[in-house]
Amino acid sequence: MTNGRFADLEGASVLITGGGSGIGAALTEGFVAQGARTAFIDIDADAGQSLVGxxxxxxxxxxxxxxxxxxxxEALRSSIARxxxxxxxxSVLVNNAAWDDRHExxxxxxxxxxxxxxxxxxxxxxAIQAVTPDMKKAGRGSIVNFTSTSYMMNLGxxxxxxxxxxxxxGLTKGLAGALGPYGIRVNAIAPGWVMxxxxxxxxxxxxxxxxxxxQQCLKRLLQPEDMVGPCLFLASGASAGMTAQTMIVDGGIQ
Structure with a gap:
């Protein structure tokens, strides 16, 4: 995984939801590789323990x-407290967990x-509500929410x-407005179809x-690792002037 070095992430306290598998596991590894003090929440105990190993x-x-x-x-709040x-x-919250079940x-x-x-x-x-009091005290923080390009594509x-x-x-933009005066940035990533x-x-x-x-401009399938660089960028000071934005990472469909 080659994502460059984001010096301000070394030693940062990072929390990732759904960090035990899929895109989340790639994100967890990406922050660990940066030297961040990384915690992740997952419902799958086997996946979580395997990733730690x-x-x-x-x-x-x-x-x-x-x-x-x-x-x-309450379990979420307790995990964040731990x-x-x-x-x-x-100092960095990544809201990644999702459930893309198909349904009629x-x-x-x-x-x-x-x-x-x-x-x-x-x-x-x-999760944001739980971490922002400390971010406000620090006068800084970065929150990255994962959305999806699926809502843009009229999928049935x-x-x-x-x-x-x-x-x-909508949550990202509303909270960016509320938290910006405290130096807290809130952005989103919209992945395409990741394998x-x-x-x-x-x-x-x-x-x-x-x-x-x-449909993609890039003629290759997207992998979980493709989401790591964008997330590290939004989490770090490299994106210090960005908030309320949604970064689309879909190989060029949108």
């Missing part, structure tokens, strides 16, 4: 795994709607998910890949 073998800097269900706001206790006040309109129940929004949108707000296979992902952009193991197991077809490559 793998990164511990490859780096002197071992991440802290926090096992929690992000639908449980990260602060171990690494100091959070007729099958959506109020319970399904609430579960989907809790994972894809609600946890982002409450996951409308509850795309509603949440559109909401992430995580989940995508390959559940959704990838030869026809879908061909269609995607025909």
């Amino acid at each position: 793998r990164l511990g073998a490859a780096h002197d800097n071992v991440p802290l795994f926090l096992h929690a269900d992000l639908r449980d706001v 990260a602060v206790e171990s690494h100091g006040p959070i 309109i007729e099958d959506v129940t109020p319970e399904y709607w609430d579960r989907n929004q809790a994972i894809n949108l609600r946890h982002q707000f409450f 296979t996951l409308p509850v998910y795309t509603a949440a992902k559109g909401g992430v952009v 995580t193991e989940r995508q390959k197991q559940l959704w990838v077809t030869d026809e879908g890949l061909q269609d995607t490559l025909e």
Whole structure:
């Protein structure tokens, strides 16, 4: 993974939600490689422990795994408190966790709607709420929220998910306005179709890949590692003048 060095991330206290697999695992490794004191939350205990073992073998800097269900706001708050206790006040928050389940309109129940929004949108707000008091005291902080290009593309296979992902952009802009006076920046990243193991197991077809490559300017499939450099940039002082922005990383479809 070659992302250059962001000197101000060394020693920074970083928290990543959904950091145990897929894009999240690539982000966790990216911050660990920068020398950041990195904590990540994930619901999958096996994935989280496996990632800690793998990164511990490859780096002197071992991440802290926090096992929690992000639908449980109190568990989220407790995990953030544990990260602060171990690494100091959070200076970089990456809200990455998501659930891109496909669904039919007729099958959506109020319970399904609430579960989907809790994972894809609600946890982002409450994670931000938990870290901002310390960021305000420090007079600085960077928050990176992950949205998706899917909400821009009129896709009909996951409308509850795309509603949440559109909401992430609204949340990002609203909180950037509220927190900017305290020196806290809030930006978003909108990935295109990234070839995580989940995508390959559940959704990838030869026809879908061909269609995607025909639309992309870059004629290669996006990988989780492609999201690391943009996230490091937004987390670091290299983007000190940026807030309320959504960075699209989709190989050139949008």
